[in-house]
Amino acid sequence: MNGVYPEVTLKExxxxxxxxxxxxxxxxxxxxxxxxxxxxxxxxxxxQRGKLLPWIKLCKNILSASTDSGVGxxxxxxxxxADDWSEMEAGSLEGAGPFSMLGWRTREFAMRCLSRLVxxxxxxxxxxxxxxxxxxxxxxxxxCVYMCDQHKCVCVDLLVLHLGDLVQVSFMGAxxxxxxxxxxxxxxxxxxxxxxxxxxxxELPGHRLLEQYQANxxxxxxxxxxxxxxxxxxxxxxxxxxxxxxxxxVGDLRDLRRVHQLLASSLAKxxxxxxxxxxxxxxxxxxxxxxxxxxxWAEVYIVAVQRxxxxxxxxxxxxxxxxxxxxxxxxxxxxxxxxxLWLAALQDYAHLTRPQEVTSKLPATGGGCDRVEVVxGGGCDRVEVVxxxxxxxxxxxxxxxxSHYTSCWAPILHAYALWMQSTGFGMSDEEPASxxxxxxxxxxxxxxxxGGAKSPEEISSDRLNLILGISxxxxxxxxxxxxTSCLRALGALLSDPWPRGQVGGDQGGGGAPAGRxxxxxxxxxxxxxxxxxxxxxx
Numbered sequence: 164m165n166g167v168y169p170e171v172t173l174k175e176x177x178x179x180x181x182x183x184x185x186x187x188x189x190x191x192x193x194x195x196x197x198x199x200x201x202x203x204x205x206x207x208x209x210x211q212r213g214k215l216l217p218w219i220k221l222c223k224n225i226l227s228a229s230t231d232s233g234v235g236x237x238x239x240x241x242x243x244x245a246d247d248w249s250e251m252e253a254g255s256l257e258g259a260g261p262f263s264m265l266g267w268r269t270r271e272f273a274m275r276c277l278s279r280l281v282x283x284x285x286x287x288x289x290x291x292x293x294x295x296x297x298x299x300x301x302x303x304x305x306x307c308v309y310m311c312d313q314h315k316c317v318c319v320d321l322l323v324l325h326l327g328d329l330v331q332v333s334f335m336g337a338x339x340x341x342x343x344x345x346x347x348x349x350x351x352x353x354x355x356x357x358x359x360x361x362x363x364x365x366e367l368p369g370h371r372l373l374e375q376y377q378a379n380x381x382x383x384x385x386x387x388x389x390x391x392x393x394x395x396x397x398x399x400x401x402x403x404x405x406x407x408x409x410x411x412x413v414g415d416l417r418d419l420r421r422v423h424q425l426l427a428s429s430l431a432k433x434x435x436x437x438x439x440x441x442x443x444x445x446x447x448x449x450x451x452x453x454x455x456x457x458x459x460w461a462e463v464y465i466v467a468v469q470r471x472x473x474x475x476x477x478x479x480x481x482x483x484x485x486x487x488x489x490x491x492x493x494x495x496x497x498x499x500x501x502x503x504l505w506l507a508a509l510q511d512y513a514h515l516t517r518p519q520e521v522t523s524k525l526p527a528t529g530g531g532c533d534r535v536e537v538v539x540g541g542g543c544d545r546v547e548v549v550x551x552x553x554x555x556x557x558x559x560x561x562x563x564x565x566s567h568y569t570s571c572w573a574p575i576l577h578a579y580a581l582w583m584q585s586t587g588f589g590m591s592d593e594e595p596a597s598x599x600x601x602x603x604x605x606x607x608x609x610x611x612x613x614g615g616a617k618s619p620e621e622i623s624s625d626r627l628n629l630i631l632g633i634s635x636x637x638x639x640x641x642x643x644x645x646x647t648s649c650l651r652a653l654g655a656l657l658s659d660p661w662p663r664g665q666v667g668g669d670q671g672g673g674g675a676p677a678g679r680x681x682x683x684x685x686x687x688x689x690x691x692x693x694x695x696x697x698x699x700x701x
Contacts, residue, residue, distance in 0.1 A: 176261055179205055179221055184261065187269040199272060206276055210283040215320045218280055219328050225273040226335040226344075228262040267341035274336040274347035278354050281329070284322045285358065291322040292358060294372060295365040323362060323372070329355055330376045337383035342393045345386075349399045352383055353406055360410035371412045380407055381421050388425045394448040398455035401429060405459035408490065409466040416489040423493045426463070429456045434500055447563035450556050457508055458571040460494070460501050461578035467491040468581050498582060505579040506626065511553040512568040513633055515561060572633070573645035580630055580652035588623045588661050627662055 173181050179202060186198045209218055290296040300321065322329075333355060336348020355373075362372040373380075380403075386392065387400030404426050413419055433456050467490040494501075556564035617625075634649050656662045 177217070177221075179218070180224075180262070183221070183225060183265075183269060183273070186272065187265050202272075202276065203279065206279060207283060210280060210287070213320045215280065215284070215322060216325060218276065219325050219332070222273045222277045223328060223332050223335075224262045225265055226270055226332055226339070228265050228270075267339075267344055270336070270339060270341070271344045271347050274332075274344060274351055277329070277332055277336075278347070278351045281322065281351070281354055281358060292362050294323050294362060297321040297323045298365065323359070326355075326359060326362075326372060327376075330379055334379050334383045338386055342396055345396050346399055348383070349387065349396070349403055352380065353399070353403045356380075356403065356406045356410055356412075360406075360412055373410075373412045377413055377418055377421075381425075384422065384425055388428050394444055394452035397429065398452050401426065401455045401459035405462040408463050411470075414489070416492070419490060419493060426456070426459060427497065430460065430497060430500065433457075433504070445560065446557050447560040447567075450560065450564045451567045453555050454508060454567050454571045457501070457504055458574055460497070461505065461574040463490070464494050464498075464501070464578045465574060465581065467494050468585075502579065502582050505575050505582070506629075507554040508568070508575050509572065509579060509629060509633065511555055511564075512572045513629060514553050515556075515565050515568055516636070573648035576630060576633060577648045577652040577655070580655040583623075583626065583630075584655045584659060588627070588659060624665060627656065627665055630656060631666070 176184065182198055182202050182205075186195060186202070189195050189198065206218060209215070284291045290300055301324075330352075333348050333352040336344055337352055339345050339348060359373050360371065364370045364372050364374070384400050384403060387396045392400075404422050407413075407422050408419060408426075433453055471491045553561075553564075556568075630652065634653050637645065637649050657666070
């Protein structure tokens with residue numbers, strides 16, 4: 164090769180490495196896409212032939228060539244707890260070779276290749292994710308080896324045998340100075356957690372393989388929650404925190420608290436209010452970050468409630484009960500704030516998705532944030548409802564915010580339904596939430612149309628109607644993506660007699676819905692029966 168890398172030979176870096184160097188030099192987007200497609204085809208071919216380690220080492224060399232590790236002070240403190248931290252630091256500084264000073268787009272594509280490698284191994288069999296099966300296969304083929312960078316590797320190369328290298332490369336990507344590479348690194352770490360969360364450690368029964376990397380996970384997540392972290396990096400880091408806390412890899416309360424503190428810091432930043440406009444990020448990205456924080460907390464709360472109930476049903480299993488109770492204990496202190504923020508997000512979602520013909524017929528309320536305009540033109544006038552903004556979005560970003568709300572409303576709905584069930588559908592959050600934009604839909608249920616204060620039962624009824632309205636509206640659509648969360652939210656609501664009475668008019672469940680008289684068995688008997696078909700035909 165010549166140009167920027169005159170002394171690099173094809174024998175030294177291989178075909179894949181030469182293509183990565185060419186990708187780093189190329190400026191034409193069409194040629195860059197062709198090189199990337201070629202590398203992806205080579206990756207698929209290597210996975211099919213069972214040669215994983217060359218690609219893992221290639222991605223490791225590319226990521227370790229960064230001149231700045233990008234690790235913040237909090238990450239260094241977390242990483243000191245890891246046994247292999249010194250090896251990770253040494254490995255990130257040596258062995259880069261010809262891959263020094265590569266551009267951020269090349270490193271970002273290398274992280275995508277690593278994630279793609281893990282995805283390609285998923286349908287290849289359980290041995291890729293089971294250490295016991297992998298060791299058994301390696302022992303059954305002791306003489307089948309091939310040379311790879313002066314290291315002997317088994318012919319049937321299995322992904323679980325390189326879990327430490329995968330975590331190390333993901334760590335380097337998550338702490339890269341470039342935001343795009345950090346996002347890809349965190350996504351790769353999220354993929355590893357979801358893929359290996361159930362992999363058992365054969366030498367330590369009852370423990371998971373990922374448990375030994377918990378300090379590395381915390382070190383990779385800490386920079387994403389700093390004050391100057393981009394919103395997209397914090398958003399994906401919240402997903403990683405939620406997956407880690409919900410995976411069951413760590414059961415000790417002290418270990419759970421380390422990652423929980425990161426989520427708590429994001430909630431504190433949200434509760435404090437990031438209402439000051441940033442010159443670097445628009446309102447849509449702030450909305451994305453806010454909803455990602457609320458979604459992560461919702462997912463953790465759902466898993467904590469489920470494990471707590473499993474611990475109550477299986478008292479003999481002390482580990483399950485203690486883990487579920489410990490996770491629920493961590494979330495319990497933040498539930499008053501989270502419930503108000505979840506309600507505000509659900510109100511925003513209902514506000515963005517309701518049809519205009521329905522909105523135009525609603526009576527005006529004191530806290531409404533819509534305005535109705537008559538648009539003239541084309542020989543006819545039409546009434547158009549203009550969304551003026553909500554709690555976590557503005558009028559200028561409502562179209563971009565709608566997609567963010569659509570992707571996260573289901574777990575928030577489920578978590579809020581579980582919280583209402585745990586409180587007996589009573590009012591336990593009377594104090595207003597500290598929100599970044601204190602206007603409009605959060606006042607739902609606090610006062611009636613004439614300005615008087617509503618009773619706790621009326622407020623709970625309004626919130627019940629909000630959840631039922633969102634759920635029924637979704638179930639009427641031809642979608643299956645979030646149907647499980649929606650049905651579980653309805654199941655949590657209807658497990659209590661009071662909401663069943665509100666929905667079905669059951670007097671034993673607490674009365675009929677507002678505006679509808681209760682119908683008992685005697686009333687049903689007094690209803691006139693329809694006449695026979697012969698009488699109607701006459």
